Amino acid sequence: MKRLYLVRHGETLFNTQGKIQGWSDSPLTERGIKQAQAVRDYFGSEGIRFDHAYSSTSERASDTLELITGMPYARLKGLKEVNYGFFEGEREMLKPKEPQEIVSFFVPFGGENTNDVAERVAQTLTEVMEQEDHTNVLVVSHSGACYNFLKLWQDPAEELAKGFPNGSIFVYEYKEKVFRLEEVVRPVL
Numbered sequence: 001m002k003r004l005y006l007v008r009h010g011e012t013l014f015n016t017q018g019k020i021q022g023w024s025d026s027p028l029t030e031r032g033i034k035q036a037q038a039v040r041d042y043f044g045s046e047g048i049r050f051d052h053a054y055s056s057t058s059e060r061a062s063d064t065l066e067l068i069t070g071m072p073y074a075r076l077k078g079l080k081e082v083n084y085g086f087f088e089g090e091r092e093m094l095k096p097k098e099p100q101e102i103v104s105f106f107v108p109f110g111g112e113n114t115n116d117v118a119e120r121v122a123q124t125l126t127e128v129m130e131q132e133d134h135t136n137v138l139v140v141s142h143s144g145a146c147y148n149f150l151k152l153w154q155d156p157a158e159e160l161a162k163g164f165p166n167g168s169i170f171v172y173e174y175k176e177k178v179f180r181l182e183e184v185v186r187p188v189l
Helices: 013-017 030-046 059-068 114-129 143-153 157-162
Strands: 002-008 052-055 136-141 169-175 178-185
Touching (some): 002 059, 002 143, 114 143, 143 169, 143 178
Parallel strands (some): 052 136
Antiparallel strands (some): 002 169
16 A cells, blocks of 8 residues: 655744745744654654655745655655745735635636646646555645645545644555545644
């Protein structure tokens, strides 16, 4: 059986400022560094080892991955966060509150449709997991990317209600091009 460990990056400066990040980037905070270290400690305490590791091309994701493991990894554009267009760097309060309202909201402003993001992430992760020597894979990505990927496979409402804090670990079983969520681990600092 193949398993994917999809991790949301550690807290960033924009997270603390309540700003939309998307394809723009901001550095990990001290708390974000500790969150990545907590993820590393969780994997160590559970004896989880990885064959391969990947991150989005955003610095906050690759920095998180490097804190989790010292193993070589590849950066993949398909794992990037939602592009929020002109809303990048603006206040989070400007985003619609309900997930269904967000789907195409950002498109007229140069952003992405979140259904397209889900397909992009799914295609990338399927290509990764279809490789023969990929049994336990670590991937670091983003909240929106993780959420939109999850909604392809199940109703995300129950997990969304629990929140996806920075450092959340989505554990998926992968078999015959289908991802099944086994659990979401939310390390506590």
